[in-house]
Amino acid sequence: MKLNIAVLPGDGIGPEIIEQAIKVIKTVTKKFNHELTYVYGLTGACAIDKVGNPYPDETHNLCMKSDAVLFGAIGDPKFDNNPKSPVRPEQGLLAMRKKLGLYANIRPVETFESLLHKSPLRRELIEDANFVCIRELTGGIYFGEKGRKDNGNTAFDTNIYTREEIERILVLAYQFAAKRNKKLTVVDKANVLESSRLWREVAQEIALNYPDIKTEYMFVDNAAMQIIQWPKNFDVMVTENMFGDILTDEASVITGSLGLLPSASIGIHTSVFEPIHGSYPQAAGKNIANPIATILSAAMMFEYAFDLITEGKIIRDAVVASMSEGVVTVDIAEGESYKTSEVGDWIAKWIEEN
Numbered sequence: 001m002k003l004n005i006a007v008l009p010g011d012g013i014g015p016e017i018i019e020q021a022i023k024v025i026k027t028v029t030k031k032f033n034h035e036l037t038y039v040y041g042l043t044g045a046c047a048i049d050k051v052g053n054p055y056p057d058e059t060h061n062l063c064m065k066s067d068a069v070l071f072g073a074i075g076d077p078k079f080d081n082n083p084k085s086p087v088r089p090e091q092g093l094l095a096m097r098k099k100l101g102l103y104a105n106i107r108p109v110e111t112f113e114s115l116l117h118k119s120p121l122r123r124e125l126i127e128d129a130n131f132v133c134i135r136e137l138t139g140g141i142y143f144g145e146k147g148r149k150d151n152g153n154t155a156f157d158t159n160i161y162t163r164e165e166i167e168r169i170l171v172l173a174y175q176f177a178a179k180r181n182k183k184l185t186v187v188d189k190a191n192v193l194e195s196s197r198l199w200r201e202v203a204q205e206i207a208l209n210y211p212d213i214k215t216e217y218m219f220v221d222n223a224a225m226q227i228i229q230w231p232k233n234f235d236v237m238v239t240e241n242m243f244g245d246i247l248t249d250e251a252s253v254i255t256g257s258l259g260l261l262p263s264a265s266i267g268i269h270t271s272v273f274e275p276i277h278g279s280y281p282q283a284a285g286k287n288i289a290n291p292i293a294t295i296l297s298a299a300m301m302f303e304y305a306f307d308l309i310t311e312g313k314i315i316r317d318a319v320v321a322s323m324s325e326g327v328v329t330v331d332i333a334e335g336e337s338y339k340t341s342e343v344g345d346w347i348a349k350w351i352e353e354n
């Protein structure tokens with residue numbers, strides 16, 4: 001199969017972790033006789049520095065031509081502490097989501113046996129926890145009308161959703177639930193927000209088409225509590241943009257390290273695969289960042305963008321093997337730790353040999 005991918009390393013640790021994922025992707029494509037082409041593009045703070053735009057047209061055109069996009073991380077502290085900065089790296093990410101139509105962000109939450117002790121939650125609560133958060137990514141308060149009034153002293157952001165946007169994400173969520181344990185939790189704040197009442201109304205209609213899937217409705221505040229208290233009760237969770245942003249960060253602590261969680265953003269034009277963590281500028285260039293979330297994002301790329309399930313699985317197996325052997329970076333090591341590139345080398349070699 002021909003795999004044509006765009007690679008956007010971004011800022012901070014982005015280039016180092018992407019390098020490991022590319023190493024793994026090359027090994028897998030060689031082993032399974034796929035033809036791989038990949039082209040690098042600029043995005044984030046480094047794109048602002050070079051061309052004044054965090055998501056340049058050239059990068060957008062590259063993504064549009066690609067079957068999948070592998071993304072590192074963006075963000076630079078020099079922008080964080082300056083709320084008046086006219087252009088920010090995060091705008092590049094939001095522009096990319098909107099322009100590529102990346103309407104669904106898929107974040108699997110899975111625990112790893114060898115790392116259960118790293119989680120702040122007790123072992124018996126999280127052992128075998130395995131659920132997927134599906135976050136709507138191109139609507140809601142992130143993209144609604146925003147502004148200032150009263151000489152800048154009043155500010156507003158609008159949470160807006162259309163029926164079509166809600167239907168599209170719910171149908172995708174039901175498809176996920178159908179392939180998994182047939183339970184969908186729709187998270188909203190329908191006791192307060194009108195937009196949430198539309199979500200619930202649409203969900204109740206669509207649920208009728210999926211009689212063998214158990215639909216559960218949950219207010220977001222309650223969901224925030226239940227994710228931590230009973231993570232094993234969830235199978236697929238679907239929610240709007242901002243609730244999903246918050247709940248997925250919360251869910252990530254279950255696994256013990258933010259450095260482990262991959263994500264896929266399913267799009268109309270192409271799909272983007274990226275770790276859920278940020279650019280971790282303090283570690284940039286030190287060869288210490290955990291590459292696993294990015295390597296698992298590559299596994300998701302094989303599975304979701306190319307429907308190459310065996311290829312995805314061998315990457316997952318290699319990652320589990322590296323963790324059981326203790327070939328891990330300092331953030332999750334017990335004693336001896338390995339460099340970013342050493343973990344990437346080990347995983348690639350394991351794939352070659354297995």
Ligand code: IPM
Nearest residue numbers: 075090091093094245248276
């Ligand atoms: C995420 C991030 C982004 C978001 C930021 C960087 C704009 O937190 O992908 O979850 O809020 O969506």
Ligand code: MG
Nearest residue numbers: 245246248249
């Ligand atoms: Mg976030």
